[in-house]
Amino acid sequence: MTPFRAWPDPRPPGLPPPTASAPYADELRRLIIAHKENARYALARPLGGVLATTVLSALGEGRGVWLCPVPSARRTVRQRGHDPLRRITKAAVRTLRRQGIDARLADALRLVRRPDDQAGLSAERRTANLAGAFAARSRWAERLTDQPVLLVDDVITTGSTLAEACRALESDRIPVLGCAVIAATRRYSASGS
Incomplete structure (x- = not known):
């Protein structure tokens, strides 16, 4: 897999540069769903890689x-029996540290309002649905000031979730370098235009 810039089309305002490893399709899609929805915990390590x-x-x-x-709702985590993205992020941190990168997990975001289900919503409706859903955890503000911060998620579709998460961090003066996701849906423009 060769990572690529995965700007959604249309691009939501405030979205830092998103990078994805592959399109959200085929085997990678099946692995993400199996880990997330079927609690296949062992998949966290390869997905973290x-x-x-x-x-x-x-x-x-x-x-x-x-x-x-990007945090999940507590109710969703309880229903799944685990927090898939956090588990994958921890695996990614371990992999990066083995490669000599000083990577660390920052639980700097919290969900303050549970948005409606995003499935089937247009990009504009997703943005409206997510407005104000996240807030930065104040104890992280000083720690992350002038530090390289990447938002991470499993899949980017419209970019609305990542843009809102970025807004929440930057409103607490935590600058975001970009976004790293495992996969991107086909709603992206690889050229970045």
Whole structure:
């Protein structure tokens, strides 16, 4: 897999540069769903390896990074029996550290309002649905000031979730370098235009 810039089309305002490892299709799609929905915990390690490759591409020449996963609703985590993205992010951190990158997990976001289900919503409706859904955890503001921070998620569709998460961090003066995701749906423009 060769990571690529995965700008959604249309691009939501405030979205930092998103990097994905592959299109959300075929075997990768099945692996993400099996880990997320069927609690196939062992898949966190290979998916974390894919995410680590994406992080390296998004990071460029940097040697240190804080990875901030987009949080899931507590109810969703309880229903699944685990927090898939956090598990994958932890695996990515371990992989990156073995490669000499000073990677760390930053649980700097919290969900303050549970948005409606996003399935079937247009890009504009997703943006409206997510407005104000996230907030930065204040104890992270000082720690992450002037640090390289990447938002991470499993899949980027319209980019609305990542744009809102970025807004929440930056409103607390936590600058976001970019986004790293495992996969991108076909709603992207690889050219970045």
